[in-house]
Amino acid sequence: MSTKTEFASKIGLIAATVGSAIGLGNIWRFPAETQENGGAAFLLVYILCVLCLGIPVMLAEFSLGRGGRSDSIGVFRTLSPGKPWWLVGVGAILAAYLITAFYMVVAGWTLEYLYQSVSGGLYEGIDNAGGSLRELFSTRMDDYISTDVPPLIFTFLMIILNIAILLGGVQKGIERLSNIMMPLLFVILAAICCLTLSLPDAGAGVRYFLEPDFSKINAGVVVNALGQAFFSLSLGMGILITYSSYYPANTRLGSTSLTVSLLSILVAIMMGLVIFPAVKSFGLDDEPLRGATLVFVTLPEVFAQLPMPRLWSSLFFLLLLVAALTSTVSIAEVSIAMLQDRFKMKRTWATLTVLLPLFVFSTLCSLSFGSLSGFKIAGHTIFDFLDKFSTNWLLPLVSIGVCLYVGWFAPKNLLRDQLSNCGTIRSRTTGIVLFIIRYIAPLLIAAIVIFPLL
């Protein structure tokens, strides 16, 4: 009888996996990518990438996790002892840890903005700002993010919150958090969606987002959509390997991957239906929707022009906080599971060993917007360097490694056994999934790495 920890319920394992997948990637990266890559045409290619490539690669990670029943390094050691494949797991853990360091800072900003929305600080003086709301919120963003102390305090609070949840373990920490937070996320998002869709001229934004202009599709759009699909499904970070090692033997991997992917697409679409109608309605569509500006300048500008700005703003930043929190716990869990499985550490020690050093690493990332902004590694601030190195290089390389391993080198029938729960259920799609993992996914993922270099 295996003593490996498992999720307690089917709902819980879906909530936790969806919670990991739905993060800042869906909420702010997706609308920005959509705007830069031609609107609805990008949405279409993104959905195709999730369904045709994302799901097979997710199934490869699930097969590894549940087949190997260990952490991201341990699965390779268990399934192919004595072979160097465990290095793929090392890459996943490195990516996960680097991402944790800078994502914690962004998560801290969401907490800071929630606090400033609830306390009203963010909207102080909007009545006298006249036409220069953009300036007001840009200055506020500088005050809240590009200074040393306030963002650090909120980043530290986020680390402490993560420690408190992760000390609870898989069932009492991660699963309980996700069971409460994920329904909350959908309710808040639906409420904000209803609000933005009822704004005057919302239809123009909806048309931009949903009526594809096929002439906009080119190689660059496809590569970006693929990158977005992989990031938003949390592929290549060891998260899905780690979480699926907690899946019970009777979990249907096929339907789980479909549910997680469809919910992730749904949130991205709902987010598009929040952003595009809102910016069109207030004539803000000339602003770049890139990352932080979209969330911390453009959206407060929208909220400031609505009745009850503090209420809507608080709800939105609560939504962002929920998305960030269920993602940070999942990515920190990758390293915690590794310490528990590799070094037989107790949960408490493993959690503290992973999270306490973040007080230093995340501080360095946070200060790269303040007094360390002049400190550059290969021309990038510390924050940008970690972001670029992990998302542009490590994640795709790990995904290629996972595909090559599961497709060609894993014990025979790993994928087939896992998709059919060792022959107890029917899985009609194994052949096509294997074909994609073997021949298509590695090449297309390599394109994500190579294309920007051309």
Ligand code: PFF
């Ligand atoms: N799918 C997640 C997202 O879209 O934000 C990816 C992720 C990033 C998960 C960072 C966890 C994390 F810490």
